[in-house]
Amino acid sequence: MTTQITTHAISYGEDPPKIRIRDLYKSFGAKRVLNGVSLDIPAGTSFVIIGRSGSGKSVLLRCLLGLIPPDSGLIEFDGENILSLSRQRKKDIHRRINHRVGMLFQNAALFDSLTVWENVTFGLLARKLIPRNKARLHAHTLLAQVGLDPSIADLYPAALSGGMQKRVGLARAIAAQPDILLFDEPTTGLDPLTGAVIDKLIVDCVKKNGSTALAITHDMASAQRIGNEAAMLYQGRIIWQGPAQSLMTSGNAYVDQFTHGRREGPIPVEDDQPQP
Amino acid sequence: MNIVVRFIVDLIAGLGHATLTLIHETGAMALFAFVGLSHIVRPPFYTRIFLDSFLETGFFSLPVVALTALFSGGVIALQAYTGFAQYHAQSAIADIVILSITHELGPVLAGLMVTGRVGAAIAAQIGTMRVTDQIDALSTLSTDPIKYLVTPRLLAAIIALPLLVIVADILGVAGGFLVAVFKLGFSPTAYITATLNSLTQQDVTIGLVKAAVFGFIIALMGCYQGYISKNGAEGVGAATTSAVVIASILILTLDYLITDLFFSY
Numbered sequence: 446m447t448t449q450i451t452t453h454a455i456s457y458g459e460d461p462p463k464i465r466i467r468d469l470y471k472s473f474g475a476k477r478v479l480n481g482v483s484l485d486i487p488a489g490t491s492f493v494i495i496g497r498s499g500s501g502k503s504v505l506l507r508c509l510l511g512l513i514p515p516d517s518g519l520i521e522f523d524g525e526n527i528l529s530l531s532r533q534r535k536k537d538i539h540r541r542i543n544h545r546v547g548m549l550f551q552n553a554a555l556f557d558s559l560t561v562w563e564n565v566t567f568g569l570l571a572r573k574l575i576p577r578n579k580a581r582l583h584a585h586t587l588l589a590q591v592g593l594d595p596s597i598a599d600l601y602p603a604a605l606s607g608g609m610q611k612r613v614g615l616a617r618a619i620a621a622q623p624d625i626l627l628f629d630e631p632t633t634g635l636d637p638l639t640g641a642v643i644d645k646l647i648v649d650c651v652k653k654n655g656s657t658a659l660a661i662t663h664d665m666a667s668a669q670r671i672g673n674e675a676a677m678l679y680q681g682r683i684i685w686q687g688p689a690q691s692l693m694t695s696g697n698a699y700v701d702q703f704t705h706g707r708r709e710g711p712i713p714v715e716d717d718q719p720q721p
Numbered sequence: 722m723n724i725v726v727r728f729i730v731d732l733i734a735g736l737g738h739a740t741l742t743l744i745h746e747t748g749a750m751a752l753f754a755f756v757g758l759s760h761i762v763r764p765p766f767y768t769r770i771f772l773d774s775f776l777e778t779g780f781f782s783l784p785v786v787a788l789t790a791l792f793s794g795g796v797i798a799l800q801a802y803t804g805f806a807q808y809h810a811q812s813a814i815a816d817i818v819i820l821s822i823t824h825e826l827g828p829v830l831a832g833l834m835v836t837g838r839v840g841a842a843i844a845a846q847i848g849t850m851r852v853t854d855q856i857d858a859l860s861t862l863s864t865d866p867i868k869y870l871v872t873p874r875l876l877a878a879i880i881a882l883p884l885l886v887i888v889a890d891i892l893g894v895a896g897g898f899l900v901a902v903f904k905l906g907f908s909p910t911a912y913i914t915a916t917l918n919s920l921t922q923q924d925v926t927i928g929l930v931k932a933a934v935f936g937f938i939i940a941l942m943g944c945y946q947g948y949i950s951k952n953g954a955e956g957v958g959a960a961t962t963s964a965v966v967i968a969s970i971l972i973l974t975l976d977y978l979i980t981d982l983f984f985s986y
Contacts, residue, residue: 512857548861554854558846568862617862 469518480681493672553614779881794896815915818897832935847947882936
């Protein structure tokens with residue numbers, strides 16, 4: 446079956462895109478998860494990737510973070526291919542990537558054994574960007590930025606609600622003022638109102654830091670709130686790219702079926718009901 | 722005939738697959754251990770995690786190890802008396818107690834107790850961190866997960882186990898003394914003199930070497946099984962079980978090998 450691919454060109458002048466991905470492939474055993482992903486994300490863009498569960502969104506994000514090595518392809522940050530480097534150079538580059546990239550994980554991934562303030566300032570202390578005796582105060586400022594009362598700074602993550610954990614995760618992600626922010630399904634597990642609050646915080650943080658953001662989600666409302674550009678990943682490939690506001694009216698049969706949650710369409714939907 | 726041939730082929734294929742898996746797992750574990758140990762001498766050093774692990778492995782394991790050693794010493798004294806009385810060799814009880822406790826029971830029992838208490842906890846803790854993306858989060862925050870999670874635990878266990886075994890040795894001998902004196906009617910002075918006469922530096926050294934090796938095995942199994950765990954809570958449970966079972970088997974196997982090694986010299 447051939448897949449209908451529609452994209453629109455994004456102009457970014459003479460500068461290379463902040464993130465450039467070309468022909469990225471990744472398989473796990475016989476299962477091919479990324480099947481030639483190509484994408485340009487210009488600086489300052491809030492880019493959203495949508496797609497079904499298992500379409501390869503999280504694997505793509507992990508490849509960008511250097512957590513999973515792709516089988517082949519190209520990933521560039523500011524024109525530098527991070528995959529075709531010597532071992533030592535790769536180590537240096539990954540260190541630099543970690544300095545420049547902030548990540549909000551799906552379930553916040555806060556460290557259970559550390560308090561909120563220690564979680565928020567973990568990266569700053571690891572990189573020796575602030576002295577330990579000033580970390581707590583700095584954490585208070587960051588918590589206030591994401592709408593949390595500094596009085597929670599000494600609590601452990603288990604004492605926080607899901608929404609609060611996401612906010613703490615966001616505070617940790619923006620702590621080092623990274624120029625690239627990655628979000629893995631930021632509203633998953635949250636009620637719609639809390640999800641909307643988190644989305645607004647993400648938009649505000651991205652604007653304030655002047656960062657380039659890449660979010661993966663299957664929450665359409667969230668995608669439209671966060672993103673100004675969007676793409677759909679299907680069977681390991683980008684099959685549509687366009688403005689996030691046109692997600693619901695893309696004209697692409699795959700995107701329309703997915704965004705409207707229709708059972709009928711080119712995407713086969715497994716029947717979860719037991720057969721009589 | 723075809724069924725027999727197929728059975729043999731499947732059997733050989735199964736054995737081959739199991740062998741390859743074993744080799745792969747052993748290699749991966751050895752590499753993991755090497756990386757973990759190599760970080761001991763390279764900064765940054767995570768002192769707080771080391772101290773927490775040391776307290777958890779050493780201090781908080783004291784009650785369980787102490788009780789086990791105390792009663793084991795008593796049991797050896799009782800059993801030795803029962804057997805040796807037939808040959809009028811009751812005077813050798815102190816020798817038997819000191820040799821059994823320092824060579825074997827001290828390190829092995831302490832090792833098995835700490836495996837159940839600490840090895841399982843390490844596997845569960847690191848496994849949970851793996852399945853909730855906390856280990857990936859460490860990487861994105863410029864922190865080497867092996868250096869941060871594994872190295873302090875390895876070092877803490879390698880140091881804490883010998884200290885625990887010293888306590889187990891003392892209490893094991895004390896258990897034997899209590900039973901010999903208060904139940905079997907031995908003279909306290911004679912028993913202590915016999916104990917001191919039969920105690921050699923080598924006995925204690927063998928026990929402490931074993932303890933350090935067992936500490937390394939316990940922490941390594943806990944860390945490795947937790948680190949590679951997947952599939953949510955079920956995977957963490959499986960990692961915990963594997964850590965305890967493999968570490969227990971390795972402790973008993975290495976106990977024999979180390980004893981044999983010292984016995985040869």
